[in-house]
Amino acid sequence: MFEDARSPRGRASTIGVRALTTVETAVAIAIGGSLLATTIPTFVENLRVSRLAEPIDGLKEIATRASILASGCATELAYPESVGLTPAKVPAGQRVLDPPGTWDHPTWRHLDFGFTTPHAFSFAFESHNSSKEAHFVARAQGDLDGDGVLSTFELPGEVKGNATPTVGTLYVHREVE
Numbered sequence: 001m002f003e004d005a006r007s008p009r010g011r012a013s014t015i016g017v018r019a020l021t022t023v024e025t026a027v028a029i030a031i032g033g034s035l036l037a038t039t040i041p042t043f044v045e046n047l048r049v050s051r052l053a054e055p056i057d058g059l060k061e062i063a064t065r066a067s068i069l070a071s072g073c074a075t076e077l078a079y080p081e082s083v084g085l086t087p088a089k090v091p092a093g094q095r096v097l098d099p100p101g102t103w104d105h106p107t108w109r110h111l112d113f114g115f116t117t118p119h120a121f122s123f124a125f126e127s128h129n130s131s132k133e134a135h136f137v138a139r140a141q142g143d144l145d146g147d148g149v150l151s152t153f154e155l156p157g158e159v160k161g162n163a164t165p166t167v168g169t170l171y172v173h174r175e176v177e
Contacts (some may be wrong), residue, residue, distance in 0.1 A: 018101060052175065055140035056120045058113070059155040059170065062138040063123060065111045066157055067165040078134035078159050083107040086114075090122045093146020103115065118163035120144060122155075133160040151175060 020028070070078035083105045087098055095118035103114025107125055122141035130136050140153040156168040 012158070032105070055120060055142060055151075056170065058121065059138045059140055059153055062111055062113055063136075063155050063157050063167045065113065066125075066127075066136055066138070066168060067159075068121040069110060070157075070159045070165040074131075075159055075161065076088045076129045076131050078129050079136045079157075080107040080110040080125070083124065085122040085124045085139075087122050090141050090143050090150060091120050092143045092148070095120045110116055131156060149174065154155045 066079050069080065085106065086108065087096070087102050097118045098115060103109075108114050111125065113123070121140045124139040124141075126137045126139070135156065135158045138155045138157075141150045143150055152171075152173040154171040156171075157165060158168070159165040
């Protein structure tokens with residue numbers, strides 16, 4: 001008779017190996033499902049928040065610098081001139097790296113604002129200065145999923161006479177379009 005070379009008695013060794021029971025499999029699936037149920041919403045929320053950080057931080061930066069420029073200035077000179085969306089074509093569904101010179105407009109230089117890294121939003125600055133008061137609206141627009149529908153974030157500011165410049169409330173339309 002031939003002996004199997006896998007074990008001394010001619011049988012395959014099964015020490016320490018056993019199949020999971022139906023109950024054990026169900027418990028493992030339930031635990032895995034519970035973990036997924038708690039981690040996926042957290043992941044999605046973190047992703048949503050990270051997408052919103054760029055426009056909110058950018059607008060805060062613009063508003064802060066515009067307010068600093070307006071402090072102690074005559075209202076007719078309070079804010080730099082308006083500049084349209086930069087880059088002119090809103091990034092669609094991806095982050096873009098701008099070619100050199102994109103942020104060279106005098107307004108962006110006065111506000112010391114622009115991107116040297118990839119970004120997903122375009123920014124604009126609209127201002128209206130007069131002898132009695134001055135206003136601005138900083139705007140960020142993005143097309144996060146590339147479907148042509150834009151998310152818009154706006155942050156206004158103003159200065160009246162010799163008062164301290166103020167920044168208004170953030171307006172958001174289609175936060176995550």
